[in-house]
Amino acid sequence: MRKVCVIHRASIGDTLLATPVYRAVKECYPETELVVLTSHVGYELLNGNPYINTLIPYEKGDPIFPVIRKMWRAEAAVILDHHYRDALYAFLARIPKRVGRGKSFINIHIEDSSATLFEPLKYLHIAKQVGIDTENLELTRPVATASEKLYVQELCTELRHDGRKLVLLVPYSLAPIKDWEPEKYREIIRRLQEKDCIVAVTGGKEQFGKIEREFPMAINLAGKTNLRETTELIANADLQLCGCTAMLHVCSTTDTPSIALYGPTTPEQWAPRQRCKVISHMLPCSPCYNVGNRICHDNTCIQEISVDEVWDAISEFLRLW
Numbered sequence: 062m063r064k065v066c067v068i069h070r071a072s073i074g075d076t077l078l079a080t081p082v083y084r085a086v087k088e089c090y091p092e093t094e095l096v097v098l099t100s101h102v103g104y105e106l107l108n109g110n111p112y113i114n115t116l117i118p119y120e121k122g123d124p125i126f127p128v129i130r131k132m133w134r135a136e137a138a139v140i141l142d143h144h145y146r147d148a149l150y151a152f153l154a155r156i157p158k159r160v161g162r163g164k165s166f167i168n169i170h171i172e173d174s175s176a177t178l179f180e181p182l183k184y185l186h187i188a189k190q191v192g193i194d195t196e197n198l199e200l201t202r203p204v205a206t207a208s209e210k211l212y213v214q215e216l217c218t219e220l221r222h223d224g225r226k227l228v229l230l231v232p233y234s235l236a237p238i239k240d241w242e243p244e245k246y247r248e249i250i251r252r253l254q255e256k257d258c259i260v261a262v263t264g265g266k267e268q269f270g271k272i273e274r275e276f277p278m279a280i281n282l283a284g285k286t287n288l289r290e291t292t293e294l295i296a297n298a299d300l301q302l303c304g305c306t307a308m309l310h311v312c313s314t315t316d317t318p319s320i321a322l323y324g325p326t327t328p329e330q331w332a333p334r335q336r337c338k339v340i341s342h343m344l345p346c347s348p349c350y351n352v353g354n355r356i357c358h359d360n361t362c363i364q365e366i367s368v369d370e371v372w373d374a375i376s377e378f379l380r381l382w
Contacts, residue, residue, distance in 0.1 A: 062095065063092075064136055066098065067139045068142070069184075070098065070144065077310045080110070080182045081185060082185060083110060083196060094135075095115070096132055097115070097116050098117045099117065101119075102288070104116060109203070117132075128150060130136055135154065136158065140187070141356065143162055143225070144163070149165070156354065159277060176370065177330055207317045209290045214284075216286075216294065221297075226258055228260050228381055229262075229295060230263070231302070235380070236308040239306075239326060250276065258379070261279060263308065265283060269281060276335050284356065298317050300320065302321070302371070302375065316380050320374045322371070325347060325349050325362055326348055327347070327348045341366075
């Protein structure tokens, strides 16, 4: 095919989980022009991706005609999300094959896959309908600029000036029901510091004050790096500990191992397949974060994870004994 358009205006984690599709396009159609319509945050993650020829950032309210012009008359549009607007834009761009899970303006409709299927495989299942397929599920790492790499290198030199191990904690997600208890993270920090490890806590700039209050004993890096710089920071760490968060997927694009704490969400669907130790009790009621339009307010599933379980995993990765 001469030109393929992939549309996926998603959040941080979902944007990265879709990157195997972009590689697969070039594997299957090496000479094709790959046009990707993404969100503004997706643009920060995908700018510089070696498989994408044209990257278009778009949010509702932005001018649409420049977008349609860049998508114009592609042979196929692979629509990875459910937004009817995305399928409409492909229709307006006169793209004859429009494949996706939605119904409006889609002419190759795909049923939703199993809820436990690994998320990149769901995206590839859609792309496969137009001949795009791969067995390579590795996520593509965001590309930092030279100045961003230099900034992180200087930051890490300051953090690790004496060569000690650096452990990153990401205690907060967008859904508090997925978060482990702060007091348990504090105990982990105490034990790591007893083993002479450097512990830093990361998060968005809006979380800086909360992290300062909850974890005053650790280094607070909230808001001090953008997404590409955060990727470089994680790549320079020895280990990351977090729940089901976007930073888990960012970590999986690097060689840094991670420990992921799962409660109401499904590890089979979301957890990285490599360099990741998943700790999950998976109670009979799991997953429960969106069943029957009811949100569970008792996250026993993740609070039952003990400090000792997590500490054993950390010790195994870092060889602290």
